[in-house]
Amino acid sequence: MGDSDGVLAMRERIVAVADRLFYAQGIKSVGVDAIAAELGISKKTFYRHFPSKDDLVIAYLQGRFRPLPAASTKPPAEQILANLEWIARSLNGAREFRGCAFLNVLAEIGSEDSKARELAIAYKESRRLWYRGLLSQLDVDDPDTLATQLALLVDGAYAAVLIHQNSAMMRPAIAAARTLLKAAGVSISASEATLAAIDQTPQA
Structure with missing residues (x-):
């Protein structure tokens, strides 16, 4: 796995954990420390992928932004x-x-x-x-x-x-x-x- 693939994989892992914790407990209740601990990474590693918690909240919402049904000929x-x-x-x-x-x-x-x-x-x-x-x-x-x-x-x-x-x-x-x-x-x-x-x- 190349460096870019590794970065993407870690970013996806962080978002996946944040999605579960944010949805279950709320974005205000879950801090960076809890997310890093869940993943077994340092806060330094976290901030390398997301400069701030706000950036992670945005990624969380974007991940849940499901596509609308495509155009259809149905009534x-x-x-x-x-x-x-x-x-x-x-x-x-x-x-x-x-x-x-x-x-x-x-x-x-x-x-x-x-x-x-x-x-x-x-x-x-x-x-x-x-x-x-x-x-x-x-x-x-x-x-x-x-x-x-x-x-x-x-x-x-x-x-x-x-x-x-x-x-x-x-x-x-x-x-x-x-x-x-x-x-x-x-x-x-x-x-x-x-x-x-x-x-x-x-x-x-």
């Missing part, structure tokens, strides 16, 4: 519901679920002006805009507001799953999404939306 409403079905399946049996990592970081950082805050906001907004882009293809009066409502349903479902430690709490959010879409005049097919869910990629 927009079907894609939206399939996305929600995917989220429900991804949470099934997730015993270590601690909520949305991006919302957690925003809660810890508060109004602090930082790159991490910008990334977390950009991630959440990218999901809302994905919904809006699909809704804009339909004959609905206000796709922007409807997209916001759908995004709120997802975040609310994450909170409910965390509170009750039960992934089934995602199901009422999907039912509410169907109600919102129908109220906006969108025709949907329950069977087609469920089948389309297998094509979805991670969202949160």
Whole structure:
């Protein structure tokens, strides 16, 4: 393994450990000392790869910045519901679920002006805009507001799953999404939306 490969491997190890500790305990609670100790490396080695803890927090968030589903020829409403079905399946049996990592970081950082805050906001907004882009293809009066409502349903479902430690709490959010879409005049097919869910990629 060359020097560059070794540097990359160590960087990936640091991010992997930070991802686990940050998500489980919070970014404020986990210090550089704890991460270095977990890896069995010195702080000097840590800082060689990440000049500051803030740089590591950014790498942590970037690692969780999952791609959105690719463009599809499926009906927009079907894609939206399939996305929600995917989220429900991804949470099934997730015993270590601690909520949305991006919302957690925003809660810890508060109004602090930082790159991490910008990334977390950009991630959440990218999901809302994905919904809006699909809704804009339909004959609905206000796709922007409807997209916001759908995004709120997802975040609310994450909170409910965390509170009750039960992934089934995602199901009422999907039912509410169907109600919102129908109220906006969108025709949907329950069977087609469920089948389309297998094509979805991670969202949160």
